[in-house]
Structures are given as structure tokens and as C-alpha cells.
Amino acid sequence: MTFTTSASGAARLVARRAVGQSLEAPFYTSEEFFALDIEAVFAKHWLFVAAEAELPEPGDYVTVALGPYSVIVVRDDDDRVRAFHNVCRHRGARLLHEERGSVGNIVCGYHQWTYGVDGALRHAPSQPPGLDPACFGLRTVRVRTVGGLVFICLAEEPPADFDEVAARIEPYLAPHRLAGAKVAAQTDLVEHGNWKLTMENNRECYHCGGHPELQGCYFPTYGYEEQDITPVLRPAYERFLRAEAEAHRTYASLGLPYATIEELDTRATGFRIQREPLDLAGESFTPDGTAASRRLLADFPTARLGRLALHTQPNAWFHFMADHAVTFAAIPLGADRTLVRTTWLVHADAVEGVDYDLDTMTKVWKATNDQDAVLVARAQQGVSSPAYLPGPYAPAEEQVEQFVHWYVARLRAHLEGQL
Template sequence: MLNKFSSSISAILDSRAEGYSLPAGLYTREDVFQADLDVFFRKHWIYVGLECDVPEAGDATVIDIGTTSLILLRDDDDEIRVVHNVCRHRGTRLLDGGPTVISKLVCPYHQWTYELSGELIHAPHMGTDFDKSCHNLKPVHFRSIGGLIYVCLSETPPADIAHLERVMEERLAPYDIRNTRVAHQTDVIETGNWKLTMENNRECYHCAANHPELCVSFIDLDFGFDPATLSEEDRAEAEEHQRLYVKRIAAWEADGHLSSPVEQLAGHETNFRTQRLIIAGAGESQTPDATAASTKLLGTMTRKDLGDTHLWGHNAWNHFMGDHAVTAMVIPLSANRTLVRTKWLVHKDAVEGVDYDLEKLTNVWVATTDQDAELVGRSQLGVEDPAYEPGPYSRFTEGQLDDFATWYVERMRAHGY
């Protein structure tokens, strides 16, 4: 039987109208926040990092999700592992937050010691009858998909991650993300609910008025438009752009570069969308002048004119271009605070100041993330206002938001709310 909080959440879910934004309580209430953590960040696959975060044996980094702490590491056999950051003795945290280099995992409390495989090898003063093999570190379900690390904290992870894996291993292969390095990272705390962060990323209705840097290379027409409100000249431009897309995708795919949209949204457990997008202007990269930021291209890429392969998930967005990639991870911190961790990836042998300029590489998404943080903060203030009531999504430009809200409600229902 549902408890009081779950029943209350269920009533709010019932009140969500198709085609409208979510009711206020789903953005503001503490019980909803805890339910979101449980459903979307423990029972579904989430993106948490990259193989290149731990490029060498002994490299490790800690990722915290609510009260759960994980260690992503590379073991002595050069294999990626993800384990819980919890000593099997009395629960002490093994590692502090952030990256580190280790030869063994040693608990700072009583010096229980684990191999990088998670195997307990030393537990002093536990007696001769103590079976160390029963107290190895707890492993976490994970998949490395094209070098992107997804984890699921549930004992029964959704099986449809297999579709994401099939689609993206092939699409990401030319970029060889496993052999990149992180050239830069930013952590931005947005003062808004995680769903507002994701909704903001799912549309470009707001782009022209708020993202001048991004709009040099991004084409807002890709995210929809109302033809009835356009001038004859603008409508002709939009129609020409649509024809160009059909032509460009056909040409890309004829050359072996998968480009057509693939979606797994409402009606599925694992939420993702991918497509190759045209880059505006010079057409090479998401930089201040839309030209490549790095002369050393990723992986086996030999062309700069292959657009932007984007990948969305329910806690991430990614852009893969010939010269660099941008990945963003979203982790809820509270009902009204969200971590957005953005990483810029370059070829592992690219040298700053020689092969790329860091300012040019990062300018667009540093500015865009800061601008989005302000917008999300304003949205949070709005949904907390007693005057807020759910508003209608534009069917032309915000269809992805309606899909996301529908998926959100479906998944909450599937887990008993």
C-alpha cells in the first residue's frame, strides 16, 4: 500500500495535463525530491562520467548521488570498475570527493585494504576464522558506451539500455571518446529543480533571446517553429533549411556517417535521443566563430564538416564534433539545487596552446551554461510562487518537453507513485 507521501505525490501526478508543464509540487516538494532520487537516479541508468576520467591504472574519481557515493576507477588490468565508496567493515567512506591516484583502496579508519578490483585483502585483527571473500567492496552495475559511463544502482537495471548501447557504440566509434582527455571541467550549481534544468536543455525556444554565443553555431530552427507566425521571407528560409537537412543527412549517411534521429522516450524505461545536427556559419564546431577549436581531430575523424552528433538522456546532454566533444552531467542536490558538471574533451595527444586554444574551446558552453543557470533560477522562483499554474507547451518548439514530462509521470507510476 502506498504511504502518505506516495499518495500525495500520486495526486499531484494525476493533476498533470497533457501538453502542459508539471504541477508546482513536482518541482518544489522535499518528498518529491526524495522520490525523484530513488526512481530516476537509483532505479534508472544515469550518465556519471567517462573512461578518460581515469586514463591510467590506479586513477580513481568519486561521484556522489544523494547519499550514495561511487568510485569510478581503472584497475591494475586496465579495466574500468565502479564500486560503492563504502568500507565493508563499518561503512566508512574510503575516498574523498574528486580525482585521485591509488595503488590500493585503504580505509582510513581501520586500514581494511582492498585491491582495485574491490577484493578485500587485509582486515587486521579479525581472527583466523574471518572470511575476507565475503566482504569485498560492492560492485555497481555499469556500462561503458562509446567511452561514456552509465551506472544503475538498482539490483535489476532496465534492460533497454541495450538499444542505447547498440545505437551509440556505432555512432561514437569515429570519435574514439575512450582515447580523449578532459581539457577543462566546470561545476555549476543551478538554483532550480533538476527537471527544470533538463527542460531548459530540451528546447531552443529561448535560444535566440538568451544565447548569442551558442547561436553562432546552433540553428534554432532545428528545434521547431510556428510557420503561421513567420514572414514570407522567414518561412521560405525555414523551408529551405528543412530541405537542406534532408539533403545533408542523406549525403552524410551515404558516406557512412549515421545521422538520422533515433529516439527512445515515452513508453520506455531508458530515455535518450540522438541525431547529427548541422552546425551554422563555418559549420565546423561550437566555438565563437564556428570553426574548429583543435587542429588535432578526434579519433579517426578526417573531416570538420560532419556537424554535431548530439545525445540526450534524462540526466545528461552531449555534443560530439570533429575536433572536440562537450559532455554535461546533471545531479540533483536538493529540491531547488542542481549540479551541472560540464567537460570539454580533446584528442588525448592534443596539446593546449599548440593544437588548441582553451578559451576558444570552452567559450560557447561556459557562457551558455551560465546563462542557463540564471534562467533555471528564474524558473524555480516562478514555480515556487503561489501564482504559478502549469502553462501550455508550444506544440511547435516544446514537443520534447511534453515528451519528457509524459515520460517522467510514466516512470513515477511504474515505481508505485
């Protein structure tokens, strides 16, 4: 069943959202809410769309589809990352049709209007002499690189707090030297669920019993508050505390920032960042916790650095280890479909089959992604039932509540701005 929602109905649903509970069905199922999400969230906020490593050379590009928008992200001849609307300035034809590639110039296949990778109009056949090329360059999209990660914002007036957020997270990212990394692997997985269900699922480990590969990398007490540690879990918790103390000493000796910063629902550009130990060998997300690549991302004296975890609203999460990094982007495709793009990054000189085994590197997150896709699809089926009613979040789902609170606040601000 598909629920429909008018604009006034959407405003009522936003206004009556109960704190601490999941959203009402139309938020997840209606085409009207999907259009509102694109307009109020994805067209107005900073979005992670790629790693710089996906654009290693001038002319390399990726395209990003966000509802009715299509954006070209490209490295120009001066080695700068730029972003443009994927729309010809002649009669509006789509310019680039592939998800990624490399170009010398951007040429419209309709009437051969030609643009440089700086967006400037270079050639417009059979136009009158008075045509001013400077007036017909590609329309720009705001783009920022932060520690090797590429963010775009479609809004004419993007959230003003991004500079502050970038300044706070860049010192955490810089030691991993992501801008000089290369892509080891990338997968695209379509989850048959609303993008908010994808993000809610990612923001909690209440369900992590369904992720045996991932759960092995975390301490058995991951997600527990100290007061909730049972006698059975106490030995594992003491082991975690020892690992945490050791990790903090290592981070301090290497000058790696590790304090948790959590501002997920208190600003327009919500984020959370934390460096913490992993279980097993403590080096990486692999079946035994050992480093997946012998060639580390940077000149770290040890691979036992656990993980640096970053989450940015509305659509991304990241894990950075000593040996490799993994980025995740959730891109809404429809009210009930979401693209999850996962990218594994390694040192530019790391050689597959010599420095790393790709199956070992990707095993944990490929399995986890597949398991999550099943869970999200089941959630979508459930919220689509007339019998569905919002349910309460558990204490372990605090970050889910923070995501939903952030989301509802952004919708409310957008709707109030239209009055």
C-alpha cells in the same frame, strides 16, 4: 516557501498530472518529491556519470553523489571500468572523499581496511583468523561503457532495455573514438533550481534568444517546423536545407549514421540521437563555427561534420563534433540545487596552445551554461510562489513534454510497485 507532500499526496499529484503542462509546484519544491526522485528515478535507471577519458590510467577514479548514495567509479588494473558503493564493509565509513583522484588501493581511513581497485578486500587488520575476505569485498554497482561514455545503475534489477539502447547508439559514437580522448577542461556549476527544471530548460530552444553565443552556431530556423517558417525566415531555411543535403552526402560517404532516433518517453532508458549540420563554418561550437582543435578526434577527412547530438534520460546530454566533444551531466544536490558538470574532450595528442585554444573551445558553452543557470534560478523562484499554476508547453517544447511524460511514468511505475 517549501511545499510538503505525503506519499499518498505524491501519488495523487502523479495521477492527476495534465499532459502538455508543466508540473505542479511540489514536484519542484518539496523535499519529499526530491527523495522520491532519488528513489524512483536516480536509484533505478542508467545514469551517465563520466567519460572514460576521466579515468585514463589504472587507479584513476571519480566519485558520484546521488542523494544518500556515494559511488566510486574506477579503472582497475586490467583496464576495466568498475563501480562500487563508497562504503567500507567493516563499519560503513566513507572510503574516498575527493571528487576524483588516483589510488593504488582503496584504504579506509577509519580502521585501514584495504581494497584493491577490483573491489576485493586485501587487508583487514586485527581480525580473527576465520574472517573470509571473499565475503567482504566492496558492494558493486552496475557499470557500462558505451562508446567511451560511462553509465551506472544502482538498481539490483536495472532496466533491461539498456543493451538494446547501447547497441543502437554505439555506431553513432564509435567514429569519434572517445575512449581514447583526453579531458581538455571540466567545469562544475551549481544551478539554484530543481534538477527537472535544469532538464526541462535543456530540452527546448524556445528560450534560445537568451543564448546569443549558442544561437550563432545554429541555423536561425533551428526548432521550427517547416509549416511555421515565415517569409522572412524562408531564405535562412533554404540555406539550412542546402547545408543538410550536403551534410547527408558527407555522412553517407564516410559511413557515419545520421538518421534521427527519438525514443525519449517510450522506454525505460529514454534517448534521442541525431547528426545534423551547424551554421557558420559548420565545424564546431565556436564563435565563428570553425574547429576549435586542429587535431581532430579521429581520422576524419573534413572538420565540417556539424554535430552529433545525444540525449539520455534522466540526466545527460552530449555534443560530438569532428574536433572535440562536450558532455553534460545533471546531478541533483537538493530539491532546489543541481550540479551541472560539463566536460570538453579532445584527441589524446592534441596540445593546448598548439592545436587548440581553450578559451575559444569553451567560450560558447561556458556562456550558455551561465545564462541557463540564471534562467533555472528564476524558474525555481517562480514555481516556489503560492501564485504559481502549471502552464502549457508550446509546440517548440515537445521534448520537454516527452521528458516530463517519461519522468511521471517512471514515478507512477515505482509507486504502483509499492502497492
